[in-house]
Structures are given as C-alpha cells and as structure tokens.
Amino acid sequence: MTLLNILTPWIGILIPIYLTLYYLIPYLTTYRPLARYPGPFSAKFSNIWLGLSARRGQKFAAVDWAHRKYGTIVRVGYNHVSIADERALDTVYAHGNGFLKDHFYEAFIVGTTGLFNTCDRVDHTRKRKMVAHAFSPKSIGEFEPHMTRNVERWVGQLDRICSSAPPQAAYAVMNAMPWFSYLAFDIIGDLAFGAPFGMVTKGKDETEVQLVAGGPVSYAPAVEVLNRRGEISSTLGLLPALRPWAKYLPDPFFRQGMAAVQNLNGIAVAAVASRIDAAEKGTSMDLDRNDLLARLLQGKDAHGQKMGRKEVTAEALTQLIAGSDTISNTACAVFYWILHGERAKPGTVIPRLQEELDAAIPSGTDVATYASVKHLPFLKRCIDEGMRLHSTSAIGLPRIVTSPTGISFDEAHFPYGTVLSVPSYTIHHLAEIWGSDVEEFNPMRWDRLNERQKKAFNPFSYGPRACVGQNVAIMELQIIIGTAFRRYEFELVQRKLESHEGFSKKPQECWVGIRRRIEV
Template sequence: MSLLTYPLDHPYIFSATLLLAAPLYHIIVWLKDELGIHDVPGPRLAALSDAWLGYWAAQGTRSLVVHEVHKKFGKFVRIAPNHISISDPDALQVVYGHGTGTIKSDFYDAFVSIRRGLFNTRSRSEHTRKRKIVSHIFSQKNVLAFENNVRIALAKLIKQWDKLCEGGIKGFSGKDGGGVWVGREGRVWFDVLPWYNYLAFDIIGDLAFGAPFGMLDAARDIAPVAISEPGAPLKVIYIPAVEILNSRGDFSASMGVLPSWIRPYIKRLPWYARGQQAVKHLAGIAIAAVEKRLADPASAERGDLLSKLQEGKDEDGNPMGKEELTAEALTQLIAGSDTTSNSSCGITYYLSRNPQAQKKLQAELDNALGLEEGVIPYESVKKLEYLDACINEGLRLLSPSSLGLPRLVPEEGLEVCGRNFKAGTVLSVPSYTVHRDTAVWGDDIEEYRPERWFERDANLIQKAFNPFSFGPRGCVGKNLASLELFVIIATVFRRYEFVLESDEPLMTREGFLRKPLGTKVGMRRRNV
C-alpha cells in the first residue's frame, strides 16, 4: 500500500499530519508576534511550540525545569508561544489577586470530566455563583465541625502503626507498602506515603461522600467506582484510587499545556489514552458515592461536605442539580486527598531528615500537651509556633501546587513588575521558584529550617508564601487543609520517632500537584 492510499484516520497519516501542522501553526504565530513578547528570553523551542512545556509536563518535572530556566534567564521567561512565567513575589498579587481582571486559561479545560466545577470553571460569573454555594462550607466554624471525621480516621492510622511497631500487620507488604520489616534499633521500617494516602482518602471519603473508603482498615489502595454502559444499570467495580488519581493528574496537567485544537487528536496516543481512562474512573468514584448517598435520604443529616453541598443555594435560591453536585463532590475528592497526603509525607520526610528540628518539635508538643495521648485535638496545638513553622517550612519546599497556575491577561492589558502585557498573553508565577527566592528566604533555600520563619522579614514571607494560591481563585479548602495538617503532624510526632532509611533527596513527580514518590522511614513509639 502506498502512502497516498492510506485512509485519512490511519495512524501513519494522523502522526504525519500532526508533525507537519503543529510546527507550521506555531511558526506563523511566532512570526506575527501579536502579543509583543519576542524579546522575552527562554528556551528557543518554547517560543515556537507548546511541545517544550508539554514534554516536561509529561515527564513530571515541569516546576524543576522552569526553575532552572529562571535561574538562567531571569525574572521573565517565555515557556510557551503565548506563556510568560514571572518569578517575582510581587507578581502574585497582580496575576492572581482581586480586581486585576485575569481569568483562568484553557489549561483548566483539560481537568473537566463530569462537568465544570469550582476548580475548572473559567467563567467569572459561574465561578462567583459556585463559590457562593461552596465557600461557606469551609468557614472556620464548619471546618471545626469536620474535625471529628479527621480524628476518627487518624485514630485508625495510629492503631495500625502501633500494630506495625508491635510486629507488623498480617498481609501488609509488597506493592502498596513497599514491604515492612522490624530491626535496627527496634524500629519498624516502611514507606509512610501509602499510609498517608489511605488516611487522606478515608478522611475525604467520609467528608465528601458520607463514608470512608476503608483503605486504612484494609491497608490497601481500593475504592468503588461506577461504570455505566448504554441500556444497563450502573455497575460498581473496585479500583486502586490513589493510582488512578496520580494518572489523572499526570494526564490533565500534560494535556492542559497543549493547544486546545490538538487535544482531541493527542488523546488517541497510548499514554494519553490511558490517562483519559483514569479521568473516567475517577469520575466514576464520585458517581458511585453520590448515587449511594442520594439513595439514602437520612444520610443528609450527617452534616458533612456532601450534605452541605446539597443544602447550598445560589443567589436565586436554586440548589445544585445531581450532575453539578457530583462534579463538586469530585472536586473535593481530588483537592482534599492528594494535597493532605503529599504534604504530610513531605513534612514527615523533612523532620525525619532533620533530627534536631524533630526533637525541638516534640519538646514543644510534650510541654504543651502534658499527659494528653492519642489523637491530638486542634484546639490544643493550633497556637504552637514551632509546629506552625515546621508545617509551613514543609509546604515551602513541597507546595501542594508548585507550578505556575496560568491566567489570561484581560482585554485592557496588564502591567506586572514594570512590564505591560497584551490581552491574550498567558501569565503564571511559579510557586516552586518563588519559594526559593533568596531575597525572601535566605541563601540556604534548599534546607529544611523552620527557624527561618522567626528570623526572616515577616512582610516578605507573607507576600511570597503561596502554597494554596490566593485571591478569588485560591484554594477554598485551605482552612480544612490547615486543620488536618496540624492534627496529623502533632499526633504522629507526639507518638512516634522517625529516622530516614537513607539520606537521599526527596524524589517527586509532578502532575498538577508535586507528589513524593515515597519516604521510607524507621519508626518507633516514643516514651511520653
């Protein structure tokens, strides 16, 4: 068969068309330079094609590579044909703050599955409507009411970890836990990341869907997902939810940096096709949970996230429909699981690697808590300064979202850090790089040192610290995330002592969130 006789949708023709069309399109855009950004430095390929950023996003190293590019080229760097990254804390308020007119770029279209939710809607009016319904749910008063759900799950975690210390849990080894063994100084050696995943998923399952997934009890990554087939009732199967969530994050973050016109074609390629399947499975978890919840009207009395979403009404007095309710529940599942597990694991790693900081934290906890044991109440630790510094220093080095969240410049243009940008330009401020600004944090930026939070200029730190973004599109659940981290870190380090298995740097992979690839520690009970 000659090339001319291949059908147009044949993989060879499809691939050849992409290879020819994409460069041609970007060369034309580059030559026209309608945005007036020819002079902004950066990798040569990035000025011509989204492929440069797309490649590093797919590799899971976007923030690390963009940081290196900023070190080479300076404050303003062109990382895509229409995308400028700005590594200046002063840019945060302008790009993300109130009243500047920026909106989310089409990057967020890649995160839509059931329908647009609070996180991925790009319409200002629709976002205002959704935020009105959702934001009050995460008021400090409501968040404190959720503490009991956190405490129940955390009690299960320390019960399981006590069993590990006493000789192990039958059946817990291999893929999920990476193996558990006892020895060397009477410690139990294992990977804490799977356990923090189980904890975070069970907490958010209980809050968002009315019941935990049961991962802590089973010591396994498992969750029910709804599969729909035409003409057939919903079928429920069980999948590794943490693994699916990771695949979904890799897929969406990689897809989002590519031009919208090419995305339908890219999805046909094997790696992206697997990611698309992960998106469907993750949506299925929300569908299965909401279906189960709505079938039991009495469960609406639980006072959890889902019941409060059901109660919420927009300014016209209209509640969310079933599909919108499911989409928002999915948003909470995604936002409330990985962020907590990643941060808890990262903080545990850094404190395990820095025994002096760990001992100082434990001394503060011992002094404040006296004979108090078990799961530590938020009220008992919320004002502990060194605990706060330990958490913040962990979030500085391993932010829930390290990449620069993209925003579109409005029609009237925008001035950022002394430079004017035209409408249609995409701007972002990378948290990874801003959290390593030596003018703010000092020369030892890669060191975990909680003391810097008492030594450095508080105004500079307040301006540069951006673990959850801010402004009208900032993380609506940051009060809940803060409560969880205070209770988890206080409880875990009050009860146990940790050392690292090796002194190797923390390895990560970045989808939308920057996730540790594991933290193997030696743990033993403390004598308190």
C-alpha cells in the same frame, strides 16, 4: 486522477511547510510582542517544551531551570510568560484584575464544571458562593470528629507496624507515603461522601467506581488513578490539540491517563449516589450529617437555586482531589522535611517539637485534638517550612490577560490574550528572598519573616481563586503531624525526597524507621 494521488508525492514537502507556517505566523504576528522575553527556543512557537515537561512529571523543575538560566521573566510557551517575582502575585492573581483561568483547566473537566476548573467568571462566583459556606468556621469545627475517627484507625495500623519490627531491631521500616495517602483519602471520603473509603483499614489502595449513576460497580486503585489523572490532565491542558486523540495514541501514558479520568469521576459518582440514594430511602445515612456533602447539598446561589446531582458530583470530585492528593502529598513532605532537618542538625528540630507536643497533648492520648495543636508555634513553623520546601502546588497557575490594553509589570508589558503565571516552587526557592540557607529546613526563619518573604509564601494560591479549603487543610495537617510526632519516634532511611508532578507535586516514597515513644 484523484486529488490525493496528485498530492501524495508532495506530502513530504507540504507537511513541513504547513507546520512551519502554523507555528511561525503566530510568532511573527499575534504573539510578536512576546519575542523580547527569553526562554527555551521551542517555547517561542509552541507549548511542546512545557507539555513534554508535564509528561515527564517535572514541569515545576523545568520552569525553575528556565528561570535560573534566563531570569525573572521567561517565555515558557507560545503565549505563556512565567514571572518569578512575588510582586507579580498581585498582578496575576489579585481581586479585581479581571483575569480568567486559562484554557489549561478545561482538560480537568469531566461532563460538568466544578469550582476548580470553570473558566467563566460568573459561574465561578456562583459556585464559590455555594461552596464557601461548607468551609465556614462552624462547619470546620464540625468536621473534626470525622477526622479523628480516621486518624485513630491510622494510628492503630502504625502501632501494628511498630510491633512487626524484627527481634533486636530498633525500628520497624515502612514507606510512609502510601499511609499518608490512605489516611487522606479516608478522611475526605468521610467528609465529602459520608463514609471513609476503607483504605487505612485494608492497608490497600482500593475503592468503588461507578462510571455512570445506576451502573455497575467495580473497584480501582484510587491513589494511582488520581496520580494518573493529574498527569494526563496537566499534559493535555498544555497540548489541547491532543485531547480528541489521546486515548488512541500509542504511548500508554495517554490511554491509561484517559481511563483514569473516567475512573476518578466514577469514584465520585459512586460515592455521591450511595449517599443521596441512602438518604432518599430514609436509611441512616441522612443528609443531616455534618460534613462537606451535606453542605454542598444545602448550598444555594443568589437566586435560591441548589445544585443538581451532576454539579454536586463535580464539586464533590473537586473536594476529593483537593482533600486527598494535596493533603497526602503535603503531609508526607512536611513529615520528611522535619526528619531531614533533624538529621542535618541533630537535636534542633524533633526534641523541640516533641517537647511542645508533650506539653499540649495529655499522655495516653491517641489522637491530638485541634484545640491542643492549633496554636503551637513550633509545629506551625515546621509545617510552613515543609510547605515552602516542597511546594505541593508547585506550578504557576495560568491566567489569561483580559484587558484590551494589556497589563504591565515593571518595564514589561503583556498584551491581551497573554497567559501569565507565577511559579510557586521557584519563588519558594529563591535565595534572594529566603537567604543563603534557602535549601535548608529552618523552621526558625518563620520567627523573623520580612515583608518580601511573607508575600512570597504562596502554598494555597492567592486572590479570589485561592484554595477555598485551606483552613481545613491546615487543621488536618496540624492534627496528623502533631499526632505522629507525639506518639512515635522516627528514623529517616532515604537520603533524598524524589517528587513527581501531576497537577500537584507528589513525593514518590518516604522510607522511615518507626517505633512507639516511651510515654512521658
């Protein structure tokens, strides 16, 4: 009689016993010091509660709910504690604390690590040195013409939509969310790969994919692929045991998500290959072009070594994700909240914003220059308030405590190996920090920020691993939002902005009426 035949009658008993011991023993031993912190019951033993929240695209909302139910310090996973206190940003993310990125980020790696997903401190320092020069003030200034060309095409399409309004209709109606995505993808394509993806011109979510360098080229919906990639990677980052089996699971979320990971990498492979191959053949797309890819190819580490093609592709992919997903989501959300604020209190937001823009941008200008909008105070307040309310980077970015003696925060102590995070969405929505109007769009709050509010505002993360491209992001947002409200009148159609979260939080749709403004 085989062992399998002997065990078969007992499997119904052995599996529950195994699972109980698998989750219970670490709870009673390794992670016993975390037992004092409240949280959802299943989160005491596993990451299943957090992983299922990510699977639903609502991790930020689940963590926020947990804090509102259980308090400031909440156990959201078997070794993961979330701290909804702006002071914890220094504890968890500041320079010199020695914390590492959690293994969560490994789910975002495809072949070669990039600046975003490397968990090794030495590797991160090396990569950041090579990438940072691409975002120097001089480099950022040279990016503007690439942005302007794409915004000009975008404006042309919005003008076309305006002209399509039915007779007697005051506005043409459109879903603005896809158009923000098309624009952001085309801009980052121009900056990171040497040419826009052509989405604005086509009015369509489509771009080339090459799964391996030199392989066949196909086409994929890049925006959809990016969304699926964020969802699957965030979920598998929290449920790593599923990673080897994900593409075999019956839930299509996992199969489609794994395909999206490969397709997204294929977009970067195709774009980088096209640029480098063209340069090597001496065609017009040479490496002297002032853009991100040129900077990445020129970058050197402390030993004078440049990146290889795989590493350049990984970094270009990082810029593709950061420069398209986060910008499109943030731009759309800021756009929505400006319109929402005007609808809630007519005459208090848009007239003031347009008065400021009209004074700064000459009549007849299609696209705002950065010089004309970068110092506009009310525009900046509107963008900051929109980023606070939406929190595109909404999740608490997980870090591992590496000190052998652990780390303390107030009276709480977290031992070596604990994963800590500070949830941006929650600290951006705490009434004790922002006041009783915390859920309202109030750009004037930025005139009188107290020290606690200044500390709590965290749209680009914090410390040595904060977003390296945040200055480019702000520049892009100011040009896009400034151009839109200088050129058009809008009417908000939908009542509420619904969001879905992959790695970043994305508005699902944003329906508005649009028409050209009468020139002033």
